[in-house]
Structures are given as structure tokens and as C-alpha cells.
Amino acid sequence: MLPHVNLPLAAAFLSGALTCSATAAPENAHLPAVMEEFIGGTGLSAGGLVSAALRRSGRINLKTDPLGQHWIIRAGSSAGRIDGALVSPGGKVIFNRHYDLSDMRHNAHAFADDIVEALTGEPGIAFSRVAFVSDRSGSKEVYVCDSDGQQLMQVTRDRGVNASPSMGPGGEIIAFTSYISGFPDVWTIDLSSGERTRIVSAPGTNSGAAFSRDGQRIVLSMTHEGDPEIYVTTNRGGRSKRLTESRSIEFSPAWAPDGERVVFCSDATGSPQLYLVPRRGGDPERLETGIPMCTDPDWSPNGRHIAFTAHRGSERSIALYDIETGRTEIVVKGAADPSWAPDSLHLAAVKDGDLIVYNLHAGRTDRLLTGIGRISEPSWSK
């Protein structure tokens, strides 16, 4: 596809047109940046979208005062397309790109994510999506929304029960459990084409599927050999390898970001706890969290934390297990079902049936979706 050329903008950016390198700033720094007024017919709207996405990222300090050292975000937008550039405090054009996706939201979010990645070395979240289950329609169906809660879309319409969605890489495919046959099987659905495929239909219960980061493998619980065990299968199903072997319940597996290990829950000691197992199988290693009951683990994309639901009596909280120090910290009380964003800074979770987002560094929780039925089991695309 040939890029659309905005001549005034192109001229303005000409000096840096061939520069496309990213300079990673110190991680997690709140970097001061000034967003100039976007030029062009849809500049105002596009600027609003980029500004909102950068603020949601939690990593960029957008200044209105142009004094002092700061990065400059400069762009023009015409008919929803965006030509956007990031300029360093020293005047060097870090990147200058043309965004010509299907709509202005996508272009603005792609631009915002590029800015975040260039400034922090971490991926942005504007372009990511969250899948979840809601009983809004009277039955449990899978839904998906953008990371800002917009573009809500109902994915399944089975008038039955769908559960445990897992977003594949890029947010274009979801694996989930469906009871449409009367039994719990694992299906995938391509969000672009709507094509739906049953990939695991072994006797018993097949559930808790989680995509690997490359989308090639799926880890899940299956019971066809007698009791719930953890298996790895391909994204097409059919064949699988068992990773665990016990007389207890093994469930809720999730991948380490490098795909070499799997974290899962087992009630081998009487109450569900977290364990690690190599992806080719082996002796599970228990993680000492100090929490009486642990469920719903999810490994951060940067590999540093495992988020999980911590149960103390009837109270549920989101907890983080630090891989390096082995320490556990409660971060959100009254919430459950955590799922990491691609930036390892935000977590989606549920609280009082609403979808919430927690910012790890700010320690702030925002309600992303409320009033659309009872939400459960969110999964953020990585």
C-alpha cells in the first residue's frame, strides 16, 4: 500500500524522514513530552485520541507548557489517516511514520503505542484488546473491547455458556470454553473472519485454555485420563502432551513469557496453590506465596511477576508474586481474575461484576466497563 502523502507535513518532517530508530529512555520514567496541535482536517479529533491514549499508558507525562527540555509529538491528520513524528529534546526525529489503518482510532492508537515504545522500550496498550465473559444477554457470552473500554463487541451468540476466554497474540483470535455441544470443549474464534473452530473435544472437561506468546501452542486442563491435568496442545488441537500427573485438581495454566514454563494451580495440598512446571513436563515446583488459596495466575509479559487471585476466607484480592524475590504483595482488595496488559504495567480484573484496570506504578484502579451485566474472566491481548 502506498503511503498517503500530506505535502506540508511531509515537508515539515523531511529532515527526519529516513530516521526510524527508537531511543529507549530509562524504564518507567514519566517523560515530559509536548503534543503540538495536530494539523489537517481531522487533526483535532486525532490529537484528542492520541492524547487520551498516551495518558492511559501511564508512562508519558504530557505537558501543556512547552518550556524546558521535552520530547515533541508532531502530527497531521487527514481523512483519519495520520502522519506522526516523535522529536527528541535535541531536535532529532526519532521516527516519522504514516498510519493508514481502517479508521482514525486505530491510527491514533498505533501512533500512541509507537511513541510509548520509542520512549520507554515497553509496548504500548492502546492497540490491545480485552476479552471477557458477561451475562448481559441472559446467557454467558464472550465479548471483546478495546483497552479503553470502547468498541465493545459480542463475540459469541450461543444463548448458552461460554467461559474462560484467552486472547491470542495481536488480539485477533480467542480460545475459549463453549458448552454449545452440551459438553465443555475448547474452541477458537477468529475475530476478523468470525470463523469458529472446535480444537479440543476430548471426553470429559476441556477448559482453561491459554495461548502461548507466539500463538502456536495452547496450554489447558483436560480430564480425559481420569482427573484434571495440565496439557499442551497446538493451536489446532488434536494432539497433546500431558505436563502434570497427580490425583488432585490441576487447573488455570498460564505461560511464562519465554514459553519455557507454565504456572498453574493445584489443590494437591488441600487448597489451590501456585506451581511451576517446564513446558515439556517434569516435577512441579510450588511457589510459596503465603496465601491460603491462590487461583487464576497470569505471568507478566516482562517475566517479573505472577498476578493471581488471593483468597483469605471469603475475601478475594489481586496479589503479585515477585519471581526474583519470592515476595507476595496484595495490590487490589475485593477484586479477582487478573490478566496482564502487554506493558506489564496494567492489569485487567473484575470487581463487583465490573471490568477494572489497575496501574501498578500509580497504584490506581479505574473502572473500565460497568453496567453491562456481570463480567468475569478477562483476558488482555499480549
Place this chain on the structure above:
Amino acid sequence: MKFKRLHFLLSAAALLTGCSLFQGDMGDEADDTVEMLEHPRRREIPSLFGPGSERLRGGHFPPVKFSGNGWQISKEETVKLKTTARWLKGNPHRVLLTAGASGSESAEYARQLSDLRVQSVRQTLIGEGVAAERILTASYGADIPSVSFEGVSFAIIRTGEE
């Protein structure tokens, strides 16, 4: 002629090297696939809830109850199951066992726990002489409130293939 032979050998070597490199690139995935075994597929039957299936009798037998996060069948519940098994052995229809579990800990835990419970009941019935192929099982965890209680309930069914 010699040149042609040399060319052939070089081509073959390049091809083999290429194949080897290709396998190297895909080695991780290939190893995984080799280690994976084909898992069984559920025998397809007409949907338990769709046309051709008929729920002849629900609630004919007392449900099997469990306590806490247990899946072992108590002595008291085993007595109930022996009565159920006697009736089933003298009856041609299939029985559908549906299991539930509270989802207070986690929805996924409830799904797996209810599956263990339904398998415990199934194995007990088989042990009492009920033919395995006449027992269908489905576990719903806490997903279907109408069947998601702490136990296993029974329905006598006729599926389209009977």
C-alpha cells in the same frame, strides 16, 4: 559430464543443508509435536438439549451431594447410588449425570471439581454393574445455575441414536 555430476552433488548438498537448517529453525515446534500424542475425541452424540433428544425423567433419583471441595463419595451417598444402579440395570435408557460446584474460589476450579465429582459417581455406577456406555456425563462448575449445586444429579434420557 563431470561438471554436471559436481553440480548435482552441490545441489543435493545445498538441499540437504537447507533441509537441515529448516529443521533447525522449526526444531522446537517439531519436537513438541513429536512429544504430543493424539488425544481421544468425545464420541459424538446428538446434542443432549437439541432435537432428537428427550429428557424422559429428571429428578427420578436423589442427587449425590458433596461437602466442601470434596469429590469422594460418602458412605451415605454410596447407599443412594446402589439403589440408583439397581434401577438402571433393569432399564434400557441412558442416564445423564450433570455435576456442579460452587464458583466461590474460581470459575475454573469449579469446572474441574465438578468433573471429578461426576467421574466419581460414574465410576461407582460402573462398579455396581451399570454399562459404561449407558452413562453420559457433563460437568458445568458454576456456569449453569440450574444445575450448579454442590453435587451430581441424574436425568434419564433418550438420545436420537437410540
